[in-house]
Amino acid sequence: xxxxxxxxxxxxxxxxxxxxxxxxxxxxxxxxxxxxxxxxxxxxxxxxxxxxxxxxxxxxxxxxxxxxxxxxxxxxxxxxxxxxxxxxxxxxxxxxxxxxxxxxxxxxxxx
Amino acid sequence: xxxxxxxxxxxxxxxxxxxxxxxxxxxxxxxxxxxxxxxxxxxxxxxxxxxxxxxxxxxxxxxxxxxxxxxxxxxxxxxxxxxxxxxxxxxxxxxxxxxxxxxxxxxxxxxxxxx
Numbered sequence: 001x002x003x004x005x006x007x008x009x010x011x012x013x014x015x016x017x018x019x020x021x022x023x024x025x026x027x028x029x030x031x032x033x034x035x036x037x038x039x040x041x042x043x044x045x046x047x048x049x050x051x052x053x054x055x056x057x058x059x060x061x062x063x064x065x066x067x068x069x070x071x072x073x074x075x076x077x078x079x080x081x082x083x084x085x086x087x088x089x090x091x092x093x094x095x096x097x098x099x100x101x102x103x104x105x106x107x108x109x110x111x
Numbered sequence: 112x113x114x115x116x117x118x119x120x121x122x123x124x125x126x127x128x129x130x131x132x133x134x135x136x137x138x139x140x141x142x143x144x145x146x147x148x149x150x151x152x153x154x155x156x157x158x159x160x161x162x163x164x165x166x167x168x169x170x171x172x173x174x175x176x177x178x179x180x181x182x183x184x185x186x187x188x189x190x191x192x193x194x195x196x197x198x199x200x201x202x203x204x205x206x207x208x209x210x211x212x213x214x215x216x217x218x219x220x221x222x223x224x225x226x
Contacts, residue, residue, distance in 0.1 A: 034213060043115075043203055043217030044154065087153070091213050098144065098169075099205075099215060101154040 003027065004088045009106040018075040020105050022088030025069040030092050033064060035073045037084040038104070044087065047073065083109045113138055113208045115218035123224045129192045132221045134204030139184035144205040145177075148220070154203065160187050194225045 005023040012018040024033060034049040048055055048062045050071075055062045061074040075082055087104040114137040124130050134143065142161055146154040158166040158179055166179040180188045191198050201220040208214045 032213060036215070043205075043219050044215070046208075046214045046216070049213060085153075098156055098159055099213075100156060101146075103153050 003031075003090045003100075004102050006086070006088055006102060006105045008103065009108065011108045011110055012075075012078045013110050014080060015077055018078040018082065018107060018109070020073040020075075020086050020088075020107065021070065022073070023070050024088070024090050027068050027090050028092070031090045032092070033062065033068075033071050034089040034091060034099075035060070035062065036087045036089065036101075037082075038087070039081075039084040044101075047086075078107075078109045080109050080111060083107060113140065113206050113216040115204055115206060115216055117202075117204055117218035117221050119221055120219065121222040121224075123226060124194055125226055126195055128194055129190055130194065130223060131188050131190045132202050132204075132223075134187045134189070134218060136185045136206050140206040141184070142207060143181065143187045144215070145179065145187075145189045146203040146205060146217075148201040148203060150199070157189070157202075191223065194223075196225045199223060199225045 032049050032051050035047040036044040038044040048057055048060050050062045050064055064071045085104040085106050087101050116135045118133045144159055145157040147157055148154050156169050157172045158168045160166045160179050160181040162181045162184050176192050178190045201222050203220045204218040205215045208216050
């Protein structure tokens, strides 16, 4: 079973920041938080990952709470092309381990 | 990064037949993952395929129904055997890019419709 909980859907206005929450209250000390997204009819795309520090790349920022039990993916200036299903996943890096997807959050960017 | 090509991209098949899906990667990878995505659903892991060993199947998936080959470090096939309409799904191949990063790359998927 997936180790994360996400809201099933969210709306965000175009040009605004989209903040997608994820709960991972049973996360272990050596598990990272990963975010992927799946645009309609495409394979999932990696966005970002982190362990305990906040991370930022050209696509998004990842904010992980100090207790690591939850995180937020931030798309700073959402565009219509960001409409997708966003998956939050926890996984141990460095181990030959499978990745289990939960149900994700369907993000709708509104014009 | 890794570029993954899947064939076929889509197919329509008759009940009771079998279809083999091919996954080609542009670099050598240790592990390849096969996922299924039923209409409107999330991805479900079918099996993990390592080169030179038997694939490891997840609960609910068996080798007789979904035989997997992994002849080398850049290629794998998944066969969907004795198909029924319930097998209508998108089947996705996935690999880890840079080792030990946990970053997965996915093919565009093979959309299978069983009549």
